[in-house]
Amino acid sequence: MWEQIRSNRRKSFFLVFIMAFVLMGLGYVVGEALARQAGFSGAGIIGLGVALIVWLVMTLVTFAGGDKILLAVSHARRIEKQDHPQLYNVVEEMTIAAGLPKVPAVYVIDDMALNAFATGRNPDKCAVAVTAGLLAKLNRDQLQGVIAHEISHIINRDVLLMTVLGIMMGAIVMISEIFLRSLWYGGGRRSRRYSSSRGGGQAQLVMMILAVVLAILAPILANLIYLATSRKREYLADANAAVLTRYPDGLAGALEVIAHDGTKLAAANRATAPMYIANPFKKLKASAGLFSTHPPIEERVRILRTIGGSVSYAAYQQAWKNVAGKSAGALPESALSASESQPVRTAHPDAAKADKRQQMRQAGDMLRKVNEFFFLPCACGLRIKLPPNFKKDHVACPRCHRDLAVPVAQLAAIGAVADTLAGETPGRRAPGIPAAAAMAAPLEVARTGSGWQSFKCNCGSTLTLSPSFSANQIRCNQCGKTVRVKQA
């Protein structure tokens, strides 16, 4: 496995080098063109410098907090083992199979769409995230296949490569956009003023045309390199997952389930798309076009299904050739010699008899627990789930219509904590942040004006002051405590 990573690294350096060359070339030509337009030449080097600075700043920002940004953008929440033992166990299993030094952090995305992604620059500092929908609809073997695919992205350093390429692409797009726009809005006037007064109008024109052509072509070229790399990496991660799990049908089954599910991921965007296991945008009949981050899902499934009785990179390569009908393989040569062929294992006994409804309920409950929902048991056996911002103090049981008292104080304490945490990084909040501290402090309210004013008592119930309220204290109906009111 490690030789393979080393060879990958060499190829990746080459790709990054091409991208960097495009970026610097673009910077140089644009700088030169703009400078000549303004009347002096030889400023291409400045343009090159500007391009590098843009790239450097973007890189620093990404590397300082890129994975956190990615997780935050996708609304992922960190979970621990007790929240979903099976998911956590599967991640641990794949960590061991891949020989990673440390178990990645496990995140769950609050979305019923089916997808998953991995993040982290190196195996020491990485995370995998899966959607709640995935947990609800896949069986253990399929989940294992998906996690193996994601872990493969981590050990192949795909996250790092795609991030570096993505940043360069971003810089190229940005410089081209700015240049073309500046030309559109302000360029024409200036060029006319200077071109007649100075000589070398010919050279200036050539430079300008070159810059425009490059500004149009460079983003397309960068995009193509980026996407082609992304697709190749998907094949490699699929092959790797098959080798890690020794069970290609697991991942194949998972991809089938994903393909047949139409739910779109709400929190995906173009920058994060290559990180996911399946393209979060394209629907069923995704095209295999040049502008796709992932190979078509049907093809990936067919390759995995035709691997046969023993898994290895070579078997995957052979299956790929059969399905794609090409003689050249999708995997790097170094991967092929890296591993021995291994027999496929048998399906997990739970795979056949998994209770779909039970599984769905478990995934939902886990999500609600992570999202701090309150579980209110009713005498009829139903558990009513109340969101943390639930305001009413009574609720009717939807099954038996019993009137149930909501423990408002507890709920309010949770809700208040949720509010303060809402602005911070997503993640698991420390359990049992004491509500008592908030309860103990005497509440004092300052009158803000002479109109209606409402506020929350420490017990969670809402008190309202009328315009004619003139006393300096008020008693809460719910908990009986007095609250001081400071008149303005």
Place this chain on the structure above:
Amino acid sequence: MGIALVALFVLLGVIVVWVIGIFNGLVRLRNQVKNAWSQIDVQLKRRHDLIPNLIETVKGYMSHERETLENITKARNLAVQASGVANQAQAETNLNRALGQFYLVVENYPDLKANQNFLSLQEELTSTENKIGFSRQHYNDQAMRLNNKIEMFPSNIVAGMFNFKQAEFFELEDEAERAVPKVSF
């Protein structure tokens, strides 16, 4: 004369650097094998720790299966004491067989299968068994790579010079036999 001497020294230097490179590669591999083995050990220990819990949980439900449970306990105790790759593999195979029998019997106890405690224990045991499997797989991969290096030219010369030993594979009996214990009538 001078040039020949310089060339000789350069050649010697190149050879020394090359030998150091191969030696370091072998040491790295050997450490990876050791590391992979310790992973198996961790998982085996974890399973040994889980089994008493399992027995404790199911005892109340399965009073008629005392023999099956005793077999598991016995196999487990033997596995805890086993040392050396081959012995341990043998002990684990026996433990697997005892557990396989137990899983068959569990099918007759619907009450037990609905027990939350038992279900979570079962998930833990399943996962631990998977982890043993995967760490075994990882260990065998690493052992194979070390053995290949030790046997193949030119690294076999360096391996012979510094007395590198081949790693033993950790093999359990094949999965099919383990899943379906033989039942005789």
